[in-house]
Amino acid sequence: MFTENAVHTGRHQKSNADYLNRQSQFESNVRSYPRKLPLAIAQAKGVWVTDVEGKVYLDCLAGAGTLALGHNHEAIVSSIGRFLASGLPMHTLDLTTPLKDAFSEALLGLLPGGGRDYCLQFCGPSGADAVEAALKLAKTATGRNSVISFSGGYHGMTHGALSVTGNTGPKNAIATLMPGVQFLPYPHEYRCPLGLGGDAGVQALSHYFEQFIEDVESGVSLPAAVILEAVQGEGGVNPAPLTWLRKVREVTRKHGIVLILDEVQAGFCRTGKMFAYQHAGIEPDIIVMSKAIGGGLPLALLGIRRVFDAWQPGNHSGTFRGNQMAMATGIATLQVLQEAELAAQAEKRGAWLKHQLEGLRQRFPAMGQVRGRGLMIGIEIVDERQAPDALQCFPADPGLAAIIQQQCFQYGLLLERGGRQGNVVRLLPPLIIDEEQCHAVIERYTRALIAALAQARPAQGK
Template identity: 65%
Template sequence: MMTDKVRIDNFGANSSGNNEAFLARQAEYESNVRSYPRKLPFAIAKAQGVWITDVENNQYLDCLAGAGTLALGHNHPDMLQSIQNVITSGLPLHTLDLTTPLKDEFSAYLLSLLPGQGKEYCLQFTGPSGADAVEAALKLAKKYTGRTGVISFSGGYHGMTHGALAVTGNLSPKEAVNGMMPEVQFMPYPHLYRCPLGIGGKAGEQALAYYFENLINDVESGVRKPAAVILEAVQGEGGVNPAPVEWLQRIRKVTQEHGILLILDEVQAGFARTGKFFAFEHAGIEPDIIVMSKAVGGGLPLAVLGIKKQFDAWAPGHHTGTFRGNQLAMATGLTTLRHLKDNNIADKVAEQGEWLKAKLAEMQKRYPVIGHVRGLGLMLGIEIVKPNEPQDHMGCYPADGELSALLQKKCFEAGLILERGGRHGCVLRLLPSLLISNEELAIFLDKFEVALVAAGVKPVSAE
């Protein structure tokens, strides 16, 4: 029985061994910075669609999908064929920012999906990650406006590189990093369950919109007019918080009036994830800069900015990146975009999201540890709370990050992969393949209830 050595056939596709042995070697080989293996302790042998099989032949329903990267799921046949087509075409795999017929086709198709069919936009291919694209967007806004400040929002996540981390809300990764990018002002972001102003409801949303507008207009606010405002139309890592439509429209109006570039980070929420091609479309607005990554590369590394042409202030070579010419990612990205568009996947996702939220709301009645269910399309969050403790003045129970962590563990043991997010990690997050079937969503519900019971959560009817 092989436990200490790895047999590699076809790049490890048929590797034998056990999860513990692989994880032990990973701990030896890799930095302490690794995170997912601590929460999902397995080694993946193969994957297909929404299913993952580990090296011990256990199967898991994958509701993480590479943090939303795998819009079509694992190893979609069209995706694999697109890779084969590039490999046999004679195209180079890497072209810096030189063009190819494939890049030309990908660019035209991606632009056609942007507001107004992209007629007012141009594309910038950056480094391969969303954080790389965020860095480029921030630099461009500063270059165009001649200003240095940036307004971001509490709960926002934009990446872990220096500038992107500076505009990210989570404090934990910032603790040991001194000298963050200066003049970043954080504003409160609306929260459907826990209003940051302690007001809640429509009144809370309106107050937050007024607060933002007043900050920009008030000559005594202490905050200089910024170069840019950056936000997610649905916060992902921050706990799956959708921006209220009227609030987002007000942000757009104020930024336009003051010549502030509005950067929409669509890295996780984009490409049919929320039931529309872009999450900002729910508010009917047009950003000045759109940040795209994850699904845009069809599972391979690619990051792109959509820039309103009037703000394209770059001089040649003023922002570069070696891997911005990833031809394989453009092939898989083009295949993904076409599949999503041609098959009206956004409409399917919107319908499934509403169905799933309704089912989770029914489950919430039986399991009051489910404090709140929210999100759009197949970007959903389940906030876990302590229902036996006193509610606050808005009727919200205290968050329960410990139970959320235990539930993630019990989900894994039941063959279900979920991620956590939000304050104290109290939100269980769903980001499955956009091609997940209704039958597979029903399996998710069954496995999730199994995990609740395994975590010691008793249904109300049993008490």
């Protein structure tokens, strides 16, 4: 029987296994994280998570990047208390309130030019719904029907968002997705899709994109939109080369193509700037925002260049687009991000972590590459026992990556994998992580890596 007192006091009679077994009875087979991180969470604070058995974990998953300020940050908790005491309704559809007014002003001021040429669209509670809205709006504004996306991109699991997502796994059982999507190769720091690598690969991909759009014999009509991530998250923490991003912006602007930047995971200081596209100095036409902007509560928005705001009233709606409590936590998040200068801190902490991981890579060649921006870090796990390709890159080793994740869990470090075959170990810690906690990440990861190698490759796990 459910007892609220037991939940709030943390008195638990059951083990992790008990709760996971009950979850398997209650929930659909679609659940995924409990299969890789088999715990039932009792409490969480900052970067730390405690399970029902009392074991404490350092959280480098942070709600897939949602918890920029970590768990139960005092500013977030206080904002919820003030909201509950304010008498405001929980949600208001798209009716405005003084709270929504203040949130809108704060967020708009972060967009290019202080938001002078932009407006906001409040969408349903998930980033996928915001992606759906962006695709619909681009088609509405341009009168065109096709969309260009990129290999390795992830934009969500709803119908249109899945259509522009690179991973074919979730698509295989779906006979008909949104038509008119054309995929192009996305630059990759370790595995150049053209087999060239380095600046030559970036220049060739930039040229290829321009020619694809401008060649009248390319066989593809001018698209309504180009959608991409400035740093691919689920695709393996793969940062776009800045010169390539600038070329994409140049070509799309020249031809009136709506450039959609998906900042759902990379946005709000995670990469060392408020938005990841800012590293390239470009200005998107539509910015997709979710995850961290709600401070842990569901909220998703678009930042739209006003010239493309072609909606008629009610053309895209959703009941929970007026989530007032999420706007309260959103304002609190924005204030802390700026006042604590967490973009600069993310850059500093991320640089230190990558430096330490690069040192480990020299010691353990199964770490093929360390990459990322700020506190969005990926470790490409490879099988260096196999023959490398022409660029001296080794085959992916998703099996070892999975064992590393399992061992990290055993050593009290929560993290996720990504990349083409799930062979990229990903670090997405809260942006508030301090120096001592960063040392703990490296210490726990090192122990887990050694244990994983001892399990998978006994001769190397030393």
